[in-house]
Amino acid sequence: xxxxxxxxxxxxxxxxxxxxxxxxxxxxxxxxxxxxxxxxxxxxxxxxxxxxxxxxxxxxxxxxxxxxxxxxxxxxxxxxxxxxxxxxxxxxxxxxxxxxxxxxxxxxxxx
Amino acid sequence: xxxxxxxxxxxxxxxxxxxxxxxxxxxxxxxxxxxxxxxxxxxxxxxxxxxxxxxxxxxxxxxxxxxxxxxxxxxxxxxxxxxxxxxxxxxxxxxxxxxxxxxxxxxxxxxxxx
Numbered sequence: 001x002x003x004x005x006x007x008x009x010x011x012x013x014x015x016x017x018x019x020x021x022x023x024x025x026x027x028x029x030x031x032x033x034x035x036x037x038x039x040x041x042x043x044x045x046x047x048x049x050x051x052x053x054x055x056x057x058x059x060x061x062x063x064x065x066x067x068x069x070x071x072x073x074x075x076x077x078x079x080x081x082x083x084x085x086x087x088x089x090x091x092x093x094x095x096x097x098x099x100x101x102x103x104x105x106x107x108x109x110x111x
Numbered sequence: 112x113x114x115x116x117x118x119x120x121x122x123x124x125x126x127x128x129x130x131x132x133x134x135x136x137x138x139x140x141x142x143x144x145x146x147x148x149x150x151x152x153x154x155x156x157x158x159x160x161x162x163x164x165x166x167x168x169x170x171x172x173x174x175x176x177x178x179x180x181x182x183x184x185x186x187x188x189x190x191x192x193x194x195x196x197x198x199x200x201x202x203x204x205x206x207x208x209x210x211x212x213x214x215x216x217x218x219x220x221x222x223x224x225x
Contacts, residue, residue: 036216098156100156
């Protein structure tokens with residue numbers, strides 16, 4: 001049974017820092033991995049989608065990597081800003097199942 | 112091109128009433144998924160539907176919960192005889208199909224049972 005773990009559960013950093021959020025999964029047979037952002041009381045916004053054949057994806061200050069063989073993904077946020085404060089969710093898509101989510105990393109960026 | 116539309120955004124029901132949550136997928140998406148998010152917990156899969164078919168309902172409680180995605184109209188998640196423990200955020204997602212397409216989520220319906 002696939003399990004997705006995100007570390008750390010919470011992270012506080014000052015504005016301007018580069019930071020890394022980690023995601024691990026137990027079954028490497030995935031279609032893709034998707035990173036989402038969720039603001040308090042809001043829905044999910046898709047940030048990056050990495051196909052199983054890809055190693056990384058970039059969008060602006062965000063870079064996500066995928067290492068299927070080791071069951072790991074990282075989300076790198078460069079030059080963090082207070083507006084980046086949110087919960088970041090990692091989810092894997094497998095054949096025959098719907099998205100399986102980690103519990104998220106809650107990020108707080110102080111000005 | 113509207114995204115995934117969920118309504119209502121907030122729903123308050125008394126114990127024992129019925130709750131109906133609606134989801135219209137993105138244009139061109141034929142696959143709909145419902146998730147529940149309880150306070151301090153992650154998103155949990157409930158049910159996966161295509162038009163007129165339930166594909167996977169392994170995450171849905173056997174009693175009081177049902178879902179449909181009719182040929183015309185939105186997908187409906189119905190909770191009968193609601194209890195306080197049903198209070199949660201319910202999210203709908205849609206995709207073009209299984210595989211490497213990614214998912215788009217709606218803004219959710221926050222159900223409060225009083």
